[in-house]
Amino acid sequence: MTTANVHPLYDTYNRAALRFERGEGVWLITEDGERYLDFAAGIAVNALGHSHPHLVKTLQDQAAKLWHLSNVYEVPGQERLGQRLVDNTFADKVFFTNSGAEALECAIKTARRYHFVNGQPERYRVVTFEGAFHGRTLATIAATGQAKYLEGFGPKVDGFDQVPFGDEAALRAAITPETAAVLLEPVQGEGGLRSFSTEFLRLIRQICDENGLLLILDEVQTGVGRTGKFYAHEWAGVTPDLMATAKGIGGGFPMGACLATAEAAKGMVAGVHGTTYGGNPLAMAVGEAVLDVMLADGFFDHVNEMASQFRQGMASIIDRYPDVFTEVRGKGLMIGLKCAVPNGDVITGLRAEKMLSVGAGDNVVRLLPPLTVTADDMREALNRIEKVAAKLSKAPA
Numbered sequence: 001m002t003t004a005n006v007h008p009l010y011d012t013y014n015r016a017a018l019r020f021e022r023g024e025g026v027w028l029i030t031e032d033g034e035r036y037l038d039f040a041a042g043i044a045v046n047a048l049g050h051s052h053p054h055l056v057k058t059l060q061d062q063a064a065k066l067w068h069l070s071n072v073y074e075v076p077g078q079e080r081l082g083q084r085l086v087d088n089t090f091a092d093k094v095f096f097t098n099s100g101a102e103a104l105e106c107a108i109k110t111a112r113r114y115h116f117v118n119g120q121p122e123r124y125r126v127v128t129f130e131g132a133f134h135g136r137t138l139a140t141i142a143a144t145g146q147a148k149y150l151e152g153f154g155p156k157v158d159g160f161d162q163v164p165f166g167d168e169a170a171l172r173a174a175i176t177p178e179t180a181a182v183l184l185e186p187v188q189g190e191g192g193l194r195s196f197s198t199e200f201l202r203l204i205r206q207i208c209d210e211n212g213l214l215l216i217l218d219e220v221q222t223g224v225g226r227t228g229k230f231y232a233h234e235w236a237g238v239t240p241d242l243m244a245t246a247k248g249i250g251g252g253f254p255m256g257a258c259l260a261t262a263e264a265a266k267g268m269v270a271g272v273h274g275t276t277y278g279g280n281p282l283a284m285a286v287g288e289a290v291l292d293v294m295l296a297d298g299f300f301d302h303v304n305e306m307a308s309q310f311r312q313g314m315a316s317i318i319d320r321y322p323d324v325f326t327e328v329r330g331k332g333l334m335i336g337l338k339c340a341v342p343n344g345d346v347i348t349g350l351r352a353e354k355m356l357s358v359g360a361g362d363n364v365v366r367l368l369p370p371l372t373v374t375a376d377d378m379r380e381a382l383n384r385i386e387k388v389a390a391k392l393s394k395a396p397a
């Protein structure tokens with residue numbers, strides 16, 4: 001048996017041939033010393049940019065003390081960070097995980113247990129929306145509901161019913177005596193930066209209340225300041241019963257959490273759920289450090305200022321190159337550029353200009369800069385986007 005030409009890693013990623021060695025704020029630096037403007041931020045993970053001094057110091061200090069504790073013991077860092085999340089959100093209770101998909105799994109299990117302890121174990125189904133992305137575990141690909149993620153992985157996990165985006169009649173029709181919850185992303189990330197309107201979010205909350213359903217928000221990408229509020233649902237003034245958060249919450253350290261009201265979490269009693277690593281002291285220390293920075297006065301104002309600066313600059317690029325870009329989508333610094341050319345050409349073009357972006361569905365390019373991005377960084381990003389637009393445009397400039 002020969003394995004000489006087999007790459008040691010799974011072939012599940014189409015990786016760009018870029019090898020980064022270190023990062024400084026909004027910049028990533030390759031092994032060859034080339035500097036890239038990072039408007040991908042590890043897909044909305046490096047919320048405070050790379051090598052943020054407060055995060056680095058916190059991680060180093062904690063690393064010298066204690067890395068891991070089992071959840072059979074009390075973990076003071078979990079209590080502190082959990083309390084801060086409770087103090088700053090709708091939630092009463094928090095369960096810490098290592099990833100977004102695990103936070104969603106916890107939310108789905110919590111919703112099912114809620115109806116179980118209410119004496120309605122038949123209520124286990126969750127309604128989701130087309131264009132969703134909720135993760136890569138067996139349950140979350142079923143919730144995501146897209147063939148490209150489900151194919152070849154055996155029977156789809158039962159209990160997920162999908163309706164078209166923003167379709168009230170379909171949502172109402174999908175609700176049966178077996179329905180437990182409605183699950184959605186306030187702004188769809190992978191799906192192409194489609195936002196649920198404030199009116200529709202309020203309507204969903206009302207439909208959930210009328211039918212005794214729990215509202216689960218997937219704020220894995222929209223959360224932790226990304227849209228210019230701590231969590232995106234605050235824009236609509238709608239609160240969920242359960243929420244999954246991850247990505248930015250660890251500023252680059254793997255962590256996630258499921259947040260719940262006390263009522264929604266009442267079925268999650270001792271022994272029904274658990275995790276080995278979730279809530280470990282390293283993650284908790286870094287999570288607290290992220291909140292130290294983000295919950296300081298003026299942080300979200302800065303995010304919103306940078307977002308409006310970008311939108312103004314981008315509007316003028318769209319005016320001049322309507323055959324390349326047609327629309328800016330998303331909210332805050334969760335930005336989608338709807339393209340009139342293949343989005344892959346824009347991503348490749350930006351990479352040639354040493355700027356990183358991410359693809360999304362519906363022919364959209366996603367820009368997810370660190371929330372600490374400055375006005376100068378924004379100008380630089382707009383310059384690079386304009387250069388790419390000029391190259392891809394058929395019209396004479």
Ligand SMILES: *Cc1c(COP(=O)(O)O)cnc(C)c1O
Pocket residue numbers: 098099100101102104133134135136185189190218219220221222246247
């Ligand atoms: C990234 C993402 C997930 C999955 O998070 P993982 O940490 O990759 O498991 C789930 N939902 C949304 C909206 C996401 O953006």
